[in-house]
Every structure is written in structure tokens, then in C-alpha cells.
Amino acid sequence: MELLYLEYKNELFGTIICFLVLMILKYLGAKTIRKVGKLSDINEVRTRLIVKYSTAGLTAFGILALILIWGVDFKEIGLVFSSVFAVIGVALFAQWSILSNITAGIILFFSFPFKIGDRIKIMDKEIELPHEIYVIEDIRAFHIHLRRTNGELFTYPNNLMLQKAVGLATTYEKSIGNTSDL
Incomplete structure (x- = not known):
């Protein structure tokens, strides 16, 4: 030894x-x-x-x-x-999509300006209702859980949160002057 x-x-x-x-x-x-x-x-x-x-x-x-x-x-x-x-x-x-979502999840952890409970607007023309307001319910490794105004749960990939414009709903509501449907 x-x-x-x-x-x-x-x-x-x-x-x-x-x-x-x-x-x-x-x-x-x-x-x-x-x-x-x-x-x-x-x-x-x-x-x-x-x-x-x-x-x-x-x-x-x-x-x-x-x-x-x-x-x-x-x-x-x-x-x-x-x-x-x-x-x-x-x-x-x-599996590039999975890796990009995990990487985006790490980036969102350190630099995402929104948190759970915030009401956001996603500027994405491919979404069914482009002027919909979402409430952030959970932020996961691959996707974010969003609740639509009609109560429906919606998941959105983390990598798209980095690629698309996202704004606070209160800012968006002030710019259009409409808060009645919330």
C-alpha cells in the first residue's frame, strides 16, 4: 500500500x-x-x-x-x-429543440424580466389569438405554463420566449386603452 x-x-x-x-x-x-x-x-x-x-x-x-x-x-x-x-x-x-429549450430555460432564469403571476402579451402572429393576455403560472425547464383569459392552460417553449417579443400586459393595456376584458 x-x-x-x-x-x-x-x-x-x-x-x-x-x-x-x-x-x-x-x-x-x-x-x-x-x-x-x-x-x-x-x-x-x-x-x-x-x-x-x-x-x-x-x-x-x-x-x-x-x-x-x-x-x-x-x-x-x-x-x-x-x-x-x-x-x-x-x-x-x-433533439436540438430540447437542448435549445433547456439552454433558453437557463438564460431565462438569469435574465427573464417576468415572474410567476405576471400578465404578459406575446407578440407572435402564429398564435391563435394575437392580442390575448396570458398569466404566467409556472416556468419549467422546457416551457412556460400560461393561462389564457378564458381559463385554458397554454404551454409556450422557452426558446420562443427568447425569440419573440414579450411585454407586460399592463404596459400593453395602457397603450391600447383597453382593460375591460381582463
Whole structure:
């Protein structure tokens, strides 16, 4: 056992440091994300989802760091990564919509000016009723739950919330001078 320790002393020390740094980054990142969520009055479920995403990213970073610490040959790892990315690329090409919605969900967490309970107007000509007012009921990883004025639940993809113009209903109502149908 002592021989094993002496032979891999630097790698073991690097691994321990890597784990400590990752644990500290995970703690600080989660604390920061929760603080941003609390200050922005963001739903706790959304905050936990973003914490999970950051944890997954840090885990991937940690695996890469451990590979470098233990000195895996770059030619071999390059072959493995290129094979894995080729398979993932083909699989994800079919699922680009899901990835774009997840990415949009993360962006919306940090920069979406609206929150649950706000009344919004989506300027999208493809929607059935283009002047409809929606109430945000929930913001999920892939889509946003909107309630129409007639009570019908409507889901709208996160990536379209970034692509289409969205305004607060009170601002829209003041501009047209109509608040009677709400």
C-alpha cells in the first residue's frame, strides 16, 4: 500500500485538491444561484433546476480535470471523445429543440424580466389569438405554463420566449386603452 502511495503521490494529492476545489465551487455556485433566485423572486423549483445544471457542469469539469491529473494519453482520449461526440452529435441533432429549450430555460432564469403571476402579451402572429393576455403560472425547464383569459392552460417553449417579443400586459393595456376584458 505504501509503495502505491509513493508511486502515485502527486496524482493522489492532485485528486484530493481537485475534489476540494469542486466541492467549494459547488457550494459557492449553489449559494450564489439561490441568492440570485431569492433576490429576483424566482420560484424555488426553477432555482433548484439551475443548481442541478451547474452541478452537472462542474462534475464534467471535474472528470476532465481528473483525466488530466492522472495523465491519460491525449491521443487515446481524443479517439474516445471524437467517437462519443460523433454519436452524441447525431443523437442531439434530432433533439436540438430540447437542448435549445433547456439552454433558453437557463438564460431565462438569469435574465427573464417576468415572474410567476405576471400578465404578459406575446407578440407572435402564429398564435391563435394575437392580442390575448396570458398569466404566467409556472416556468419549467422546457416551457412556460400560461393561462389564457378564458381559463385554458397554454404551454409556450422557452426558446420562443427568447425569440419573440414579450411585454407586460399592463404596459400593453395602457397603450391600447383597453382593460375591460381582463
